[in-house]
Amino acid sequence: MSESKETLFKKENKMGVMPIPRLLFTMSLPAIISMLIQSMYNVVDSIFVAQIGEEALTAVSLAFPIQILIISCFVGMGVGINSAIARRLGEGKKEEAANVAEHGFIIAVVLSVVLGIIGLFVSEGFIALFTDNPLIISQGRDYLLIVTVFCFGSFVTQAAFATLQGSGEMIKPMIGQIIGAVCNIILDPILIFGFLGFPAMGVKGAAIATVVGQMIGMVYMLFVVFRGKKNFLKLDYKVFHYRHKIVKDIVVVGLPAAIMQGLGSVMITGYNFILASFGMSAVAVFGVYFKIQSFIFMPIFGLGQGAMPIFGFNFGAKNEARFKETLKVAIGAALVIMTIGTVLFWVFPEQIFMPFNASEEMLAIGINCFRSISIAFPLAGISIMISVSFQAIGKAYVSMIASFIRQMVVLLPVSYFFARIGGLDLVWYGFIVSEIVCLAYEIYMYRRFQHEIFDTWNGVTITA
Numbered sequence: 001m002s003e004s005k006e007t008l009f010k011k012e013n014k015m016g017v018m019p020i021p022r023l024l025f026t027m028s029l030p031a032i033i034s035m036l037i038q039s040m041y042n043v044v045d046s047i048f049v050a051q052i053g054e055e056a057l058t059a060v061s062l063a064f065p066i067q068i069l070i071i072s073c074f075v076g077m078g079v080g081i082n083s084a085i086a087r088r089l090g091e092g093k094k095e096e097a098a099n100v101a102e103h104g105f106i107i108a109v110v111l112s113v114v115l116g117i118i119g120l121f122v123s124e125g126f127i128a129l130f131t132d133n134p135l136i137i138s139q140g141r142d143y144l145l146i147v148t149v150f151c152f153g154s155f156v157t158q159a160a161f162a163t164l165q166g167s168g169e170m171i172k173p174m175i176g177q178i179i180g181a182v183c184n185i186i187l188d189p190i191l192i193f194g195f196l197g198f199p200a201m202g203v204k205g206a207a208i209a210t211v212v213g214q215m216i217g218m219v220y221m222l223f224v225v226f227r228g229k230k231n232f233l234k235l236d237y238k239v240f241h242y243r244h245k246i247v248k249d250i251v252v253v254g255l256p257a258a259i260m261q262g263l264g265s266v267m268i269t270g271y272n273f274i275l276a277s278f279g280m281s282a283v284a285v286f287g288v289y290f291k292i293q294s295f296i297f298m299p300i301f302g303l304g305q306g307a308m309p310i311f312g313f314n315f316g317a318k319n320e321a322r323f324k325e326t327l328k329v330a331i332g333a334a335l336v337i338m339t340i341g342t343v344l345f346w347v348f349p350e351q352i353f354m355p356f357n358a359s360e361e362m363l364a365i366g367i368n369c370f371r372s373i374s375i376a377f378p379l380a381g382i383s384i385m386i387s388v389s390f391q392a393i394g395k396a397y398v399s400m401i402a403s404f405i406r407q408m409v410v411l412l413p414v415s416y417f418f419a420r421i422g423g424l425d426l427v428w429y430g431f432i433v434s435e436i437v438c439l440a441y442e443i444y445m446y447r448r449f450q451h452e453i454f455d456t457w458n459g460v461t462i463t464a
Helices: 005-012 020-050 054-090 094-128 134-149 152-166 171-193 203-227 244-276 280-292 294-316 320-347 349-356 360-374 377-392 396-422 430-457
Strands: none
Touching: 020 054, 020 171, 020 203, 020 280, 020 294, 020 320, 020 349, 054 094, 054 134, 054 152, 054 203, 054 244, 054 280, 054 294, 054 377, 054 396, 094 134, 094 152, 094 244, 134 203, 152 171, 152 203, 152 294, 171 203, 244 280, 244 377, 244 396, 280 294, 280 349, 280 360, 294 320, 294 377, 320 349, 320 360, 320 377, 349 360, 360 430, 377 396, 377 430, 396 430
């Protein structure tokens, strides 16, 4: 008896047959490179802004929670698209996977319009929550207005990334990310300081450089997705049919992932309130930390981007062995990356801080901040990989609950308590406590779902 078309497709796709270590490496490396480039231009942005003055750096730091909110929306959307495409490909439903991608671009446009409107009304008021310094308020407002109103570039680009990554294509998203980042890095000094005949726009110039880079990356990615002749998925809006089920599937996975990311915005806002009682230098330090730690965490997120379609495909194909091996290899890689990060933050905190034109007060605060928080890095690496596995199988709400426990239930209350009893030196240890509690919860939930999901397959797996 001949094999079905779906079974043959599963056996031919690299996500179902290539050895997991090599597959994860080839899938993750382009995403890790693109994430490192993303980290680079985030940090370069802050380094250039820091040369204007500590007020400018503080303004950008205070604006960061809203940027996190934007990032959370397009990351959540991307996770939903990626997961839905990968699972359908694992089930052999190629045409339906393409339809998922088409829905994804529509969702991207709607979300960017909504966030742009919100940015018009909340930018100035948000910055004014933390300071009455008119210069910081003015600079923070200008920065936020630009990055929110023109956020459509990042959303459409992310929809394209997710479409390609969900089908196993990682190189073209990396190129798109590099194009946007390089354009941003080139434009930063030109627009901030006024080179090549452009006026010096300061913080506003940094925001313009960011959105222009995103738009250039968007143009490239749209060309790749809709004009690329070698794309695995073929998108065609001439035959597009809206399906509520597909939107629901994207939202069911994407919304918890977005909320999980968005909690970071709430956490940073709450942490800024705690730190503001110790002065604006502490707030600026925390802003610098979040930019610098992205060099460690972005590769982990890139690893997660590479692992997610592998998880999703093999879950759809009911291949328990490959699913578990992917998690094991991903956790091992995450531990290596995060341990290196901890060592760097402990050995070279002063050197890491120097490019930010830091005052002696900022430097003293920053060294303790970097060393204290970095102790939690290895725990966070394990937690992120388990979280990705839940998102890939459509159980993103577990990851959302874990993130809520980490940041809202544990981190902010514990950090506030530490601040009251031990001052600024102790406040950073809330990160360590929160990661321990979160990881314990995720391990418990993984063991629970291992029985609920894998046991129902009754040993039936798709093998090469």
